[in-house]
Amino acid sequence: MDACNCIEPQWPPDDLLMKYQYISDFFIALAYFSIPLELIYFVKKSAVFPYRWVLVQFGAFIVLCGATHLINLWTFTMHTRTVAMVMTTAKVFTAVVSCATALMLVHIIPDLLSVKTRELFLKNKAAELDREMGLIRTQEETGRHVRMLTHEIRSTLDRHTILKTTLVELGRTLALEECALWMPTRTGLELQLSYTLRQQNPVGYTVPIHLPVINQVFSSSHAVKISPKCPVARIRPAGKYMPGEVVAVRVPLLHLSNFQINDWPELSTKRYALMVLMLPSDSARQWHVHELELVEVVADQVAVALSHAAILEESMRARDLLMEQNVALDLARREAETAIRARNDFLAVMNHEMRTPMHAIIALSSLLQETELTPEQRLMVETILKSSNLLSTLINDVLDLSRLEDGSLQLDLGTFNLFAVFREVLNLIKPIASVKKLHVSLNLAPDLPEYAIGDEKRLMQTILNVVGNAVKFSKEGSISITAFVAKPELLRDSRTPEFFPVPSDNHFYLRVQVKDSGVGISPQDIPKLFTKFAQTQSTATRNSGGSGLGLAICKRFVNLMEGHIWIESEGLGKGCTAIFMVKLSIPERLNEPKLPFMPKVPTNHGPTAFPGLKVLVMDENGVSRMVTKGLLVHLGCDVTMVSSSEECLRVVSHEHKVVFMDVCVPGMDGYEVAIRINEKFTKRHERPIIVALTGNTDKVTKENCMRVGMDGVILKPVSLDKMRSVLSDLLEHRVLFEAI
Amino acid sequence: MDVVNQLQRQFIDYSASLHREGFLDDQFTELQKLQDDNSPDFVVEVASLFFEDCEKLINNMARALEQQQGVDFKQVDASVHQLKGSSSSIGAMRVKDVCIAFRSFCEAQNREGCLRCLQQVTHEYSLLKNKLQTLFRLQQQILAAGGSISEWNK
Numbered sequence: 001m002d003a004c005n006c007i008e009p010q011w012p013p014d015d016l017l018m019k020y021q022y023i024s025d026f027f028i029a030l031a032y033f034s035i036p037l038e039l040i041y042f043v044k045k046s047a048v049f050p051y052r053w054v055l056v057q058f059g060a061f062i063v064l065c066g067a068t069h070l071i072n073l074w075t076f077t078m079h080t081r082t083v084a085m086v087m088t089t090a091k092v093f094t095a096v097v098s099c100a101t102a103l104m105l106v107h108i109i110p111d112l113l114s115v116k117t118r119e120l121f122l123k124n125k126a127a128e129l130d131r132e133m134g135l136i137r138t139q140e141e142t143g144r145h146v147r148m149l150t151h152e153i154r155s156t157l158d159r160h161t162i163l164k165t166t167l168v169e170l171g172r173t174l175a176l177e178e179c180a181l182w183m184p185t186r187t188g189l190e191l192q193l194s195y196t197l198r199q200q201n202p203v204g205y206t207v208p209i210h211l212p213v214i215n216q217v218f219s220s221s222h223a224v225k226i227s228p229k230c231p232v233a234r235i236r237p238a239g240k241y242m243p244g245e246v247v248a249v250r251v252p253l254l255h256l257s258n259f260q261i262n263d264w265p266e267l268s269t270k271r272y273a274l275m276v277l278m279l280p281s282d283s284a285r286q287w288h289v290h291e292l293e294l295v296e297v298v299a300d301q302v303a304v305a306l307s308h309a310a311i312l313e314e315s316m317r318a319r320d321l322l323m324e325q326n327v328a329l330d331l332a333r334r335e336a337e338t339a340i341r342a343r344n345d346f347l348a349v350m351n352h353e354m355r356t357p358m359h360a361i362i363a364l365s366s367l368l369q370e371t372e373l374t375p376e377q378r379l380m381v382e383t384i385l386k387s388s389n390l391l392s393t394l395i396n397d398v399l400d401l402s403r404l405e406d407g408s409l410q411l412d413l414g415t416f417n418l419f420a421v422f423r424e425v426l427n428l429i430k431p432i433a434s435v436k437k438l439h440v441s442l443n444l445a446p447d448l449p450e451y452a453i454g455d456e457k458r459l460m461q462t463i464l465n466v467v468g469n470a471v472k473f474s475k476e477g478s479i480s481i482t483a484f485v486a487k488p489e490l491l492r493d494s495r496t497p498e499f500f501p502v503p504s505d506n507h508f509y510l511r512v513q514v515k516d517s518g519v520g521i522s523p524q525d526i527p528k529l530f531t532k533f534a535q536t537q538s539t540a541t542r543n544s545g546g547s548g549l550g551l552a553i554c555k556r557f558v559n560l561m562e563g564h565i566w567i568e569s570e571g572l573g574k575g576c577t578a579i580f581m582v583k584l585s586i587p588e589r590l591n592e593p594k595l596p597f598m599p600k601v602p603t604n605h606g607p608t609a610f611p612g613l614k615v616l617v618m619d620e621n622g623v624s625r626m627v628t629k630g631l632l633v634h635l636g637c638d639v640t641m642v643s644s645s646e647e648c649l650r651v652v653s654h655e656h657k658v659v660f661m662d663v664c665v666p667g668m669d670g671y672e673v674a675i676r677i678n679e680k681f682t683k684r685h686e687r688p689i690i691v692a693l694t695g696n697t698d699k700v701t702k703e704n705c706m707r708v709g710m711d712g713v714i715l716k717p718v719s720l721d722k723m724r725s726v727l728s729d730l731l732e733h734r735v736l737f738e739a740i
Numbered sequence: 741m742d743v744v745n746q747l748q749r750q751f752i753d754y755s756a757s758l759h760r761e762g763f764l765d766d767q768f769t770e771l772q773k774l775q776d777d778n779s780p781d782f783v784v785e786v787a788s789l790f791f792e793d794c795e796k797l798i799n800n801m802a803r804a805l806e807q808q809q810g811v812d813f814k815q816v817d818a819s820v821h822q823l824k825g826s827s828s829s830i831g832a833m834r835v836k837d838v839c840i841a842f843r844s845f846c847e848a849q850n851r852e853g854c855l856r857c858l859q860q861v862t863h864e865y866s867l868l869k870n871k872l873q874t875l876f877r878l879q880q881q882i883l884a885a886g887g888s889i890s891e892w893n894k
Contacts, residue, residue: 623786624828627829633774
């Protein structure tokens with residue numbers, strides 16, 4: 001059959017092998033065609049498939065392979081050349097695509113494999129995260145437990161409650177079999193079992209503190225696993241197979257003094273208690289790390305809570321102590337008050353009781369003195385009188401002094417004549433002085449006010465005492481008493497640094513110096529002079545008697561009068577000077593009705609009011625000039641008279657303290673003179689005080705006077721009293737603006 | 741002693757009468773207060789000065805008022821003012837009162853009134869001079885008799 005141009009197959013088609021090949025080829029083609037279909041189907045279903053074009057390529061390869069095998073089916077029988085051509089073409093295409101695919105797969109397969117590894121990696125990661133989450137959760141649980149425990153522990157300040165609660169809560173949280181607390185004993189050498197969880201009444205087991213296992217626990221701030229066999233853990237009833245694990249942790253016992261800010265207890269505390277925790281036996285439980293941490297935290301909290309409790313105990317104890325002391329003090333105070341009252345009552349009674357008999361003795365003895373007596377009787381009566389006077393003085397002194405010490409003595413203030421006091425003292429002392437042939441002189445300064453406000457009786461007592469001492473201790477010579485007003489500069493005596501007198505307008509400091517030429521006092525005895533009952537030992541003074549109280553009392557009086565008293569002496573045989581300063585008030589102005597001297601005109605013997613005050617009088621009228629001069633001369637002034645303004649301006653100088661000028665004469669212009677004087681003396685203190693004398697006091701005159709700078713206006717005629725008061729006002733205040 | 745007492749009582753009575761009649765006032769008392777050991781004749785001296793002053797002033801005033809052409813009232817006024825001052829200084833109450841009236845006439849420039857006042861002043865002044873001289877004589881008599889002039893009691 002050559003005409004069909006067919007190709008014969010190599011092998012006969014009926015051969016069995018050929019038949020099998022034919023069937024295989026058919027199935028291969030089928031499979032090859034269905035694989036891409038499956039691929040397409042599943043890829044379409046999946047969301048992500050990055051290699052689509054690979055799929056296409058692979059699909060093409062498979063399809064072509066299938067096509068090849070399919071066409072191969074026709075080559076088993078006689079087939080035309082066309083079929084052979086198609087077959088060849090298909091094979092060629094298949095070869096190309098499969099080579100391409102093979103090449104492509106070299107790139108693709110590693111990628112696909114790595115996808116697999118990544119998946120494995122992610123799975124591992126997820127497992128790890130799961131584990132960690134589990135851990136965090138357990139930690140949070142632990143934290144919650146700790147907080148709850150802390151809350152329980154800290155909600156009380158009672159030691160026992162704290163410890164009991166700790167054990168209970170720990171037991172509950174960690175599901176412990178047993179939990180125990182060992183406290184150091186007082187000696188510090190042993191640990192004593194103080195609290196347990198299950199056993200209600202722990203018998204006093206003790207364990208020496210220096211066991212190695214205990215040292216190990218104490219030296220670490222962490223919870224330490226210890227062997228269940230060690231002494232501190234052997235408190236459970238035996239008989240179980242497998243004792244659970246045991247953990248011990250130290251609990252620092254803090255004292256009040258341990259709380260330094262920079263020095264947290266680790267470094268400074270030495271005492272620890274031991275907390276032992278045991279897991280249940282026969283369980284396979286292990287101590288987990290988070291449980292150990294929990295235990296450590298709890299131990300610290302317990303330490304703090306215990307220290308708070310200790311502080312509280314301490315403060316309660318201190319408060320109780322204070323209360324006791326208060327009670328004791330109160331009692332002491334009441335006792336002291338009772339004692340003082342008793343003493344005052346005693347004094348009051350004795351005052352009266354002692355004075356009455358004394359009074360009787362003195363009175364009757366003096367009366368007896370008046371009667372007819374024999375010389376020896378007279379001597380006896382005189383002795384009696386002298387002794388009883390001494391005794392009376394002593395009693396008075398003692399009673400006075402005790403009242404002074406009390407602080408209950410008060411000065412009787414009143415207005416009195418200062419000069420009279422001195423004169424009285426002089427009169428009292430003159431007889432004795434003249435007997436001893438001592439000369440007494442009194443020197444009062446001219447600026448000493450005649451009247452003062454103070455305690456006259458006690459001032460006189462003081463002066464009398466001081467002068468009396470001077471007379472007593474002088475055998476010969478003279479006594480001089482000087483009194484003057486202490487100047488502010490002299491008030492601050494360097495020898496009396498603690499005395500700070502403050503001069504003021506209403507007061508002045510009277511300074512009295514009594515100098516004698518007697519036996520003197522040695523310097524070391526001077527401080528003792530003012531102490532009670534102390535006497536100097538020299539024989540001369542011994543004979544003079546005296547209780548030694550006089551100066552002490554004087555000192556008290558002087559102090560009450562806000563002053564100071566002291567004695568200076570250069571030594572034995574050189575005499576001594578007693579000096580004291582007291583504060584007295586100046587009495588009010590002359591319009592005080594109760595002042596005795598007011599209506600009386602002071603006589604010539606009295607002090608003149610304004611001694612030597614230089615005054616200038618300007619008046620044209622001869623008569624009134626003479627009258628004014630007479631007034632001023634009577635008051636002790638040194639008066640210069642001028643009759644004209646020119647003369648006035650010529651004569652006036654800074655020595656003149658006051659200028660009186662008549663301004664009501666129309667011819668002369670007194671105002672002009674005043675202006676000129678003001679111009680002449682620029683400094684205020686050099687300028688004399690200018691006073692206008694006028695017959696009319698209408699407003700115009702006054703205004704004019706003020707305008708030109710005059711210091712005052714007086715209405716003529718001027719009486720003596722008015723002139724005196726005007727002058728004193730002027731000199732004190734440098735201004736007076738109206739004197740009618 | 742009796743003589744002195746009598747004289748003293750006379751002195752007191754006379755002084756009292758002078759005060760009562762208004763010749764002297766409190767100022768005179770003040771003047772007497774100024775008399776002391778330092779100036780024993782103070783009052784007499786002041787009085788003499790007053791008398792001299794008065795006479796001088798009265799003469800001035802008379803001359804000024806006699807001017808026919810034109811009375812210089814200013815001058816008269818000045819003199820009256822002086823006289824008033826002197827009399828009030830010594831306590832011559834009546835003289836002072838007349839001076840006050842005199843001044844108002846001067847201000848009114850009333851010549852007739854001034855002349856009349858001048859007459860009055862002269863009259864009062866002479867009266868006062870006599871009285872004071874009597875008083876001073878009494879004083880001297882007392883002093884001569886060995887007594888002392890007591891404090892003025894009113």
